[in-house]
Structure formats: structure tokens, C-alpha cells
Amino acid sequence: MNLNSNNDVAMEPNTTPPISPGDHEENKKQLSREEFVAQYTEASGSKKDAEMLANEIYKD
Amino acid sequence: MDIEKNQDNKNEFIKSSEINQEILELKNKEKKANIKKGYSQNKELIKGLAQKAFELSNQKETELDIIQKKVKVLDKQDQELSTETENKIEQEIKESNIDHLPNYQVESEEAKLTEIISASENIQERFEEKISPDMKEAIALVCGRVFNKGTKPYELIGSNSYIAHTEYSEKISEDLDIIFSLKDLDMNLAELKTMQEEGLIKDLSTEELRKFGQEKNGCIKVSCLIKTTNGWKEMEAFAQNMHDEVVNQGKDTNGLINLGVDKHRVEVVVVNGVKVNIANEKTVEELYLKNIVNEFALYDLNGWEKKGSVSAKALQRIFNVINLDSQRFEDSINQIIENIKNIDPPTPEAEIAQKSLRNLWTQFKALPAEGTGLVKYLMTENNINIETNDNRERKVLSTEAAVDIITIETKKDMQDMSDRYQDLEKKCQEALLNSPEKSQEAIEAIDAEIKLLSITGLKYKNYLNQVNSADKNDFCVYAAMPQLRNHFILPIITRLMKNRKDLKDKIKQ
Numbered sequence: 001m002n003l004n005s006n007n008d009v010a011m012e013p014n015t016t017p018p019i020s021p022g023d024h025e026e027n028k029k030q031l032s033r034e035e036f037v038a039q040y041t042e043a044s045g046s047k048k049d050a051e052m053l054a055n056e057i058y059k060d
Numbered sequence: 061m062d063i064e065k066n067q068d069n070k071n072e073f074i075k076s077s078e079i080n081q082e083i084l085e086l087k088n089k090e091k092k093a094n095i096k097k098g099y100s101q102n103k104e105l106i107k108g109l110a111q112k113a114f115e116l117s118n119q120k121e122t123e124l125d126i127i128q129k130k131v132k133v134l135d136k137q138d139q140e141l142s143t144e145t146e147n148k149i150e151q152e153i154k155e156s157n158i159d160h161l162p163n164y165q166v167e168s169e170e171a172k173l174t175e176i177i178s179a180s181e182n183i184q185e186r187f188e189e190k191i192s193p194d195m196k197e198a199i200a201l202v203c204g205r206v207f208n209k210g211t212k213p214y215e216l217i218g219s220n221s222y223i224a225h226t227e228y229s230e231k232i233s234e235d236l237d238i239i240f241s242l243k244d245l246d247m248n249l250a251e252l253k254t255m256q257e258e259g260l261i262k263d264l265s266t267e268e269l270r271k272f273g274q275e276k277n278g279c280i281k282v283s284c285l286i287k288t289t290n291g292w293k294e295m296e297a298f299a300q301n302m303h304d305e306v307v308n309q310g311k312d313t314n315g316l317i318n319l320g321v322d323k324h325r326v327e328v329v330v331v332n333g334v335k336v337n338i339a340n341e342k343t344v345e346e347l348y349l350k351n352i353v354n355e356f357a358l359y360d361l362n363g364w365e366k367k368g369s370v371s372a373k374a375l376q377r378i379f380n381v382i383n384l385d386s387q388r389f390e391d392s393i394n395q396i397i398e399n400i401k402n403i404d405p406p407t408p409e410a411e412i413a414q415k416s417l418r419n420l421w422t423q424f425k426a427l428p429a430e431g432t433g434l435v436k437y438l439m440t441e442n443n444i445n446i447e448t449n450d451n452r453e454r455k456v457l458s459t460e461a462a463v464d465i466i467t468i469e470t471k472k473d474m475q476d477m478s479d480r481y482q483d484l485e486k487k488c489q490e491a492l493l494n495s496p497e498k499s500q501e502a503i504e505a506i507d508a509e510i511k512l513l514s515i516t517g518l519k520y521k522n523y524l525n526q527v528n529s530a531d532k533n534d535f536c537v538y539a540a541m542p543q544l545r546n547h548f549i550l551p552i553i554t555r556l557m558k559n560r561k562d563l564k565d566k567i568k569q
Contacts (some may be wrong), residue, residue, distance in 0.1 A: 027558045039561050
């Protein structure tokens with residue numbers, strides 16, 4: 001099997017993060033941990049998942 | 061009577077003894093005289109012999125001297141002849157190594173910095189065996205018609221050079237990358253235009269590159285498709301500054317590999333009867349190390365503490381470096397981390413890249429050292445079986461395949477997540493300006509996206525659970541995941557949840 005990705009030398013940018021780190025920090029400031037857990041629980045139906053993600057995102 | 065007789069006998073004996081004594085003395089004298097005479101004669105003889113021996117010896121010494129002198133002269137002549145022959149052979153080799161470059165300016169500073177040698181039999185054989193017939197056709201055509209006619213050094217870089225310098229790789233080079241001098245740009249472009257008119261290439265275009273996607277750096281990328289028997293092969297050739305531009309004109313270097321500025325060794329391989337310059341192993345390694353640094357430095361993550369970022373391409377490059385001939389595959393991650401620091405010139409980007417890679421390596425080593433291992437897991441999941449009895453070959457080829465799988469997968473997932481997010485963000489902003497119904501629609505779209513992100517997240521969580529930190533090959537595959545999670549999944553989820561809250565508030569109003 002040959003899965004060549006043809007991408008050894010290109011000198012151009014790759015997939016850029018959709019949200020800049022600065023904006024990510026700003027979003028975290030505008031949405032409290034509790035608000036995040038509430039929204040994510042509603043969206044996914046899992047409070048456990050919401051808490052786990054919140055622990056990761058709001059660890060600082 | 062007896063006494064008298066005895067006395068007489070005694071007297072006679074004494075008399076006889078006296079006579080004998082005289083005789084003896086005479087005989088002794090005679091003997092002595094004879095000995096003396098003999099000695100004198102012998103002495104003369106010996107002296108004569110000695111003299112003759114001496115004369116002979118002197119004569120032989122003289123002959124030896126003459127012979128020795130002659131040998132010395134012959135030696136000197138031999139040495140001169142040998143040096144002359146060696147120089148002549150060397151010169152002939154040098155000339156034969158560049159006889160495919162009729163316009164090459166041998167005395168230029170760029171040429172002096174570039175040693176062009178014939179590739180070893182091994183490299184030549186690998187190139188012959190591992191590069192596809194179509195690619196060889198494209199290389200022979202474009203180098204024979206265009207780049208071999210240049211006045212300054214050029215070389216093939218990228219996968220075509222990489223493949224020739226690694227023992228085990230099933231990689232297939234699909235494009236053709238070349239670096240050459242800006243001085244040859246006009247001439248090469250003119251020839252490429254002629255080839256386009258002849259139908260041998262198509263889609264010829266040029267573009268000036270930008271440093272890290274920002275200001276233009278003077279490097280001109282020439283792109284086109286080269287016609288082969290079975291289709292078209294993509295070419296990207298980079299016209300760069302060399303010695304004159306950098307040293308005499310004070311311009312910046314504008315390539316990852318600075319051919320004609322730094323000392324480089326270029327290897328010549330014969331491709332379909334055409335001699336072609338390719339990068340040597342050291343250059344290939346330097347290129348991939350710089351590529352890794354570039355990948356880390358591409359994002360200007362202002363205000364972001366964890367600046368380092370590993371892209372799908374970086375994974376390939378890490379793997380490519382450790383798979384080169386002179387590397388010990390199993391313990392070369394540490395070497396890469398160290399070598400990044402040694403890249404010349406030292407840059408803040410290299411420092412960031414080193415720090416980030418070291419951080420990833422530390423995180424990786426902290427993972428459980430047990431289980432199947434991610435490389436093996438991906439092999440099984442994708443039904444890939446490496447058929448070989450050689451353990452090292454199996455390990456390298458498995459890792460190569462796993463890196464390819466994860467590269468393609470992460471790249472696609474990142475692109476899809478990014479595209480879907482852009483659409484959704486637009487939808488949310490529009491909904492916030494419209495009716496509550498639109499807000500409800502946007503919320504439903506967010507919830508659907510969360511489910512998709514959750515599926516993607518679970519897939520990578522499962523991959524992470526497969527990692528066995530005792531198997532260092534897993535590192536190349538692992539290295540993509542922290543970025544995917546930290547720079548894509550988590551920021552998108554946070555932003556969507558903020559939008560969701562805003563939309564909810566809008567509905568409540």
C-alpha cells in the first residue's frame with residue numbers, strides 16, 4: 001500500500017487554526033465555566049462530557 | 061765399572077742433549093723466520109685483499125649511490141606523474157560530473173561553493189528502482205531541456221532526493237521540486253514557454269513567495285505540469301538568491317536550502333540517459349529539519365503561550381529525517397531536537413520549534429508504555445500487511461504507512477472542522493441579527509456540529525489510548541494529535557458554546 005501525501009517540500013502554510021489563540025482566550029473570558037457546562041450539556045446531552053471538556057478548557 | 065759406564069752414558073747424553081738443543085734452536089729460528097716471512101707475506105696479501113675489498117666496497121658504494129640517486133629521481137618522476145595523473149583523473153571526473161551543464165560558470169563563487177560529484181552506485185540504483193518511470197521521464201525532460209542549461213548550480217530536492225537516500229521507503233514521489241538561481245530565471249522561463257508552445261508542459265505560472273506568509277522574499281516559484289507517457293507530473297521550481305545576491309548585494313537568503321550561498325555537495329544521477337543534479341543526504345536532512353521549524357513557525361500565535369504547532373506536514377518531515385540512511389531510527393527523536401538548535405542561522409522560530417517538539421516528546425514519554433501501539437493498531441485497522449522477514453524494514457515501512465494514514469486523516473479533519481466552523485459562524489452572526497426562529501435553527505446546527513466534533517474527538521481519543529510510549533515509532537503518529545485537539549477542537553467548541561449562549565439570550569429577549 002502506498003499512501004503518498006505529496007507534501008515534503010512545499011514552502012507554503014498548512015491548515016491554519018480557524019480561531020486565533022487570542023480569540024480563543026477572549027471566548028473563554030466571555031463564557032464562564034458554568035455557562036459552558038450548561039450549554040454543552042444541552043447540546044450533547046452529556047453533563048459528564050461537558051464537565052470533562054470544561055476541565056480541559058478552563059484548567060488555567 | 062758400572063758407575064764409569066753410567067757416567068760415560070750420562071756425559072754422552074748431556075753432550076747429545078746439547079747438540080739436540082742447538083739443533084732445536086736452529087730449527088726454531090728457521091721456523092720463526094719462516095713464520096715471520098709467512099706473516100709478512102700474508103700481511104701483504106691480507107693488506108692487498110683488504111685494499112682490494114676496500115676498493116671494491118668503495119666502488120660498490122658509489123654504484124649504490126648512483127643507483128639510489130637514480131631511484132630517487134625515478135621516485136620523484138613517478139610521484140610527479142602520479143600526482144599529475146591523479147589531478148588529470150580528478151579534473152576529468154570533475155569535468156565529466158559537469159559535462160551535462162554546458163553553460164555552467166565553473167569559476168563563479170556559486171560554483172566554487174558547490175561540489176558536484178557522481179552519485180554512488182547505491183544511490184543511482186535506488187533512484188532507478190524507486191522513482192516511477194513517469195517521474196523519471198518528467199525529470200529527464202525538464203532537466204535536460206531547462207535546468208542543465210543554467211549558468212549556476214541547481215538541484216532536485218524533496219521526495220525525489222529523499223527516496224534515493226533511504227533504504228526502506230515505499231513512498232512514491234508525485235511531484236518534482238527544484239531549486240535554482242534567480243540569475244537563470246529568465247532563461248529557464250523562456251525555455252519553459254517554448255516547451256509549453258510545443259505541448260510538452262502546461263499551466264506554466266510564476267509567483268513570488270512570502271516569508272511565513274507575510275512580506276515577499278524575492279523567491280520566485282515556477283509551477284507547471286510536465287507531460288509524460290501516462291499523464292502530467294507537477295513541478296515546482298524555486299528561483300533563489302545565491303552568492304552574488306546575498307554576499308555582494310546584501311539581500312537575504314530566501315530558500316530553506318541556500319545552494320550557491322553555503323557549501324553544498326550535489327550528486328549527479330543518470331535519469332533515462334540524462335545527467336541530473338540531486339541533493340545529497342546532508343541537504344535532504346537539513347531541508348526536513350528546516351521544514352519542521354517552518355511548520356512550527358508558520359503561525360503567528362500572538363499572546364499564545366504554547367506557540368509551537370505540529371502540522372500534518374511536520375509529521376512527515378520528522379519521519380523523513382529519522383528514516384534517512386545515517387540515522388538510527390529508534391533513538392533519533394532526541395537527535396532531531398538537538399539538531400534543530402544547530403540550524404544555521406539560529407532563529408527564534410527554531411527555538412520555538414525545539415521547545416515545542418521537546419514538550420511533545422516529554423508528553424509522549426509520559427504515556428503508558430504498554431499495549432498494541434498506535435502504528436500496529438493503524439496497520440490492523442487499515443488491513444495493511446508489510447510482507448518482509450526483516451524487522452527493521454517492517455518497522456520503518458509500518459511507521460511510514462501509519463504516518464501517511466494519520467497525515468491524510470488529520471489534515472482532512474482539520475480542514476473539514478475549519479470549513480464547517482466558518483459556515484456555522486456566519487450562520488450564527490446572521491441569526492443574531494434576525495428573528496428568533498433563525499436563532500433556533502442556528503442552535504440546532506450548533507448541536508449537530510457538536511455531535512460531529514464529539515465523534516471526531518472520540519476517534520482521536522481512541523488513537524491516543526492505543527499509543528505505546530515504549531514504541532518510539534508511535535511518536536511520529538502521536539505528534540499530530542495534541543495540535544488537532546488544542547488548536548482546532550477545543551477552540552471551536554468554546555466559540556460555538558459562546559454563540560449558543562448568545563443565541564439563547566436572543567431567543568429569550
